[in-house]
Amino acid sequence: MPVSRRDFLSLSTGAATGLSLLPGLSVASASQPAWRRSAEGHRQADLGDGTYLNPVLAGDYPDPTILRDGDDYYMTHSSFDAAPGILIWHSKDLVNWQPVGPALEEPLGIVFAMDLVKHNGRYYIYIPFMKAPWSPPLASFANIMVIHADNIEGPWSEPVDLHLGGVIDPGHIVDEKGQRWLFTSGIKRIRLADDGLSTIGELEQVYDGWQYPDDWITEAYALEGPKLFRRGDYFYLVSAVGGTAGPATGHMVIVARSKTIDGPWENCPHNPIVRTESEDEKWWSRGHATMLEGPQGKWYMVYHGYENGFRTLGRQTLVEPMGWDDDNWPVALGGDLSLPLPKPEGEALPHGFTHSDNFTSSSLGTRWTFFGAAASEKSRVTYTPDGLKLKAAGSSPTDSAPLVQTIGDQAYEISVIVNLEAGTEAGLLLFYNNRLYLGMGQSESGMVTYRGGKSSYWREPAPQTRRLHMKIRNDRHIVTFYYSEDGKNWTRHTVRSETSGYNVNTIDDLQGLKPALFACGKGSATFSQFTYRGLK
Structure with missing residues (x-):
């Protein structure tokens, strides 16, 4: 159901006003939110009363890439120096997540900001690798590869080099003709072969982003993290600007759309869709979003943010409900995410894993x-x-x-x-x-x-x-x-x-x-x- 422009304006003025529009949630019921605790005392988002409180994955789980596969949802994150790396998670409701296992057994470098996709029955993860130590220019140490599997649980292939240097943050999309493309930081794009394991042609610049006011306090412009999807008559391009750390008010989510993958790309009049506007907010540097249709046809954004006062925990995974206005532009519905929100419908899988370990068997790639x-x-x-x-x-x-x-x-x-x-x-x-x-x-x-x-x-x-x-x-x-x-x-x-x-x-x-x-x-x-x- 579309959200009216009037509703959008009221949502953007404050969390309490916006949250009151969400069914099943009153401001009074969420005035003193607290997380549920596991047997080990680890905090959990599902409050057990039909609501959830962010983060859905607490701790250093940044740059989420999420795939809907029927009634199942799969997600992975930047794993950087970790080996085994690229831990895949499974959910039925976007809030409770079970680890599936690592997709990358052996280290090849610093791994981050991937795209997890499924095409013609096969799973792919498009992965930027960086060599360590980092040394500019970008072209000298960044490269995009891809791994693939016929089952989400693996086995995953060895990385295939796409020979794409100097760009990061791949985003996969299939165009109106059935052709596959990879968008990158910049925002640039390149054609993929039908099997998704090689490229055709050269990288080309296709979108210059949305420019925020010069007096906004950000880390850097940093146009990155493209995630694309098709809805109705439009392709939507979701990206991030403002830098992923630095000032609390830097990172943000912007959206553009086009009726063809070739553009031109029209910027959303509501940009930025998501942004931390004050250091007083619960979540800082919110950005790097994927938009997807969740249970019961409702839409959500999955992105990361730093917890106010706890940057030491890293960038944590956040889920925000969203809607569509009368002009088919996306609208964020979660306020500043400091209060409980209605939990998406769907089976609640056992969440997470225990952190204690008696070392009777290996948990490399999940716990360690x-x-x-x-x-x-x-x-x-x-x-x-x-x-x-x-x-x-x-x-x-x-x-x-x-x-x-x-x-x-x-x-x-x-x-x-x-x-x-x-x-x-x-x-x-x-x-x-x-x-x-x-x-x-x-x-x-x-x-x-x-x-x-x-x-x-x-x-x-x-x-x-x-x-x-x-x-x-x-x-x-x-x-x-x-x-x-x-x-x-x-x-x-x-x-x-x-x-x-x-x-x-x-x-x-x-x-x-x-x-x-x-x-x-x-x-x-x-x-x-x-x-x-x-x-x-």
């Missing part, structure tokens, strides 16, 4: 991934009756390719038991990237404290033992370390840290602060009884 892994990294892991045995690598956490996992709570506690071989240092970290982390490392000579991505001057008087219980508590950026020889009598580490600065605007890397296990030096370390507990 390597950061900055080499091709042979998985061979470092062995599952034994005593736990996960991790062969040491490098000389410190910086070059050790630690095991990390994504979490999405503002406060949590993690713990693990570490058993060392001679010549090994191993421990428990909160890891942003190989330049910024903090935590504890234990060796035969005692404990090393890490802060700010390097070993600290502080020498903690922990016991010189090869077996040690370690615990880290992150209570809304206040991080405290603990250690124990028996797991019952804990000693609080002398030094506490404040970690709100462990974010993209400090280190210029789009990551999130994650629990991590590392082993460096010689020999191996065995980890057992990893536990996670979300704190309210």
Whole structure:
């Protein structure tokens, strides 16, 4: 049902006015929203009363690309340095998501801003790869490849090089003649062969974007993230401008349309469709959207944003209801996403996965991934009756390719038991990237404290033992370390840290602060009884 221009104007003036137009939701019922909690205390979007509260995937799940496949929905995200990478998720209602598994087993570089599509019964993921370390110009280190599978669960093919350098953020579309195209940052396009595994012709510039007022505070213009779909008489081109981090008011969603894939592209009179307008809002830097028809023919946008005060968690996945005005232009209906919204209809699958791990079987690619892994990294892991045995690598956490996992709570506690071989240092970290982390490392000579991505001057008087219980508590950026020889009598580490600065605007890397296990030096370390507990 179209949303009138009058309704659109009222929606854009504030969350309470807009939300009151959504059936089943009153402002009073959502005045004090709170997330549901899993058995581990991990927050969940589905509130169990017919509403949901963003984020639908809490934690560092950026650049969502989502595919409707009948009554099923599949989604994946930028996995950057993670290996195995490209974790695919499955949902029936756009709110509750189950992991399917990783689509990319071996690392090929930094992976981000993909497009997951299905064409003629086959699944494709178009993937930009970047070499590390990044070094301009863009053409020297960015390239687009594609993997494909006949089943969403795999096996996925080896990456096929499309030889598209100097562009990122692919977006797939089939035109009115049945021909396949790939749009990229810029916004440029190139024809794809019928099998989608090679290109025809050259990249061509097709759209210059929508220009926001010069006095708006953004990171950069950065026209990127094209996602295309066809509805009625029009092809719609959804893209992002304003930069993905930087100021809270930067990132935004814009829309253009054309009756043919060849253009010309007409900008939406409501642009930007989505934008954080104030630092007071719950979600910052909202953008990089995919629009799709959800259950019962209702439309939604899926995009990412930073949580106000918690950039350390990375860019989280958000779902916003949308509608169509009388002129067939899209309209955002979710306000600033700070309040519960009516949940889409559909089966609620069990959401997420447990973060605790007794290491009886592998969960590489879902619960754990390597950061900055080499091709042979998985061979470092062995599952034994005593736990996960991790062969040491490098000389410190910086070059050790630690095991990390994504979490999405503002406060949590993690713990693990570490058993060392001679010549090994191993421990428990909160890891942003190989330049910024903090935590504890234990060796035969005692404990090393890490802060700010390097070993600290502080020498903690922990016991010189090869077996040690370690615990880290992150209570809304206040991080405290603990250690124990028996797991019952804990000693609080002398030094506490404040970690709100462990974010993209400090280190210029789009990551999130994650629990991590590392082993460096010689020999191996065995980890057992990893536990996670979300704190309210």
